[in-house]
Amino acid sequence: MTIRVLLADDQALLRGTFRILVDSAADMEVVAEAATGREAVELARSHRADLILMDIRMPDLDGLAATRLITEDENLAGVKILILTTFENDEYVAEALRAGASGFLGKGINPDELLDAIRVVATGDSLLSPAATRSLINRFLSQPCLL
Secondary structure, rough: OEEEEEEEOOHHHHHHHHHHHHHHHHEEEEEEEOOOHHHHHHHHHHHHHOOEEOOOOOOOOOHHHHHHHHHHHHOOOOOOOEEOOOOOHHHHHHHHHHHHOEEEOOOOOOHHHHHHHHHHHHHHOOOEEHHHHHHHHHHHOOOOOOO
């Protein structure tokens, strides 16, 4: 099965690089590219990607709001969102998960890790980078115990 990927990032150079990488994998293909969050939502509806590789900071509509719109749309049930961002702070991790993202990675990962992450999330599993996991654990541990 070929994983159909939609790329959503406002930086054309990064989208082009991600396209080359994703298209180089025998089990993946890029079906569309979006430069804004609003465009990502529109292309998600028209191209039926299996997975959207979503940046957070984009013009018009940020990646978190776009993720929320996509995951709340019954017609897009099954579309997975993998957040890929430069900003791995705990607020973004928590907001991405609340919005329905299945994965969260920093742009500092290596190409093979990104391809593996796409495969993991596309199969329905969840994935967080080590930094995102640490951030989420720290956030959880800072909450008062309810027991």
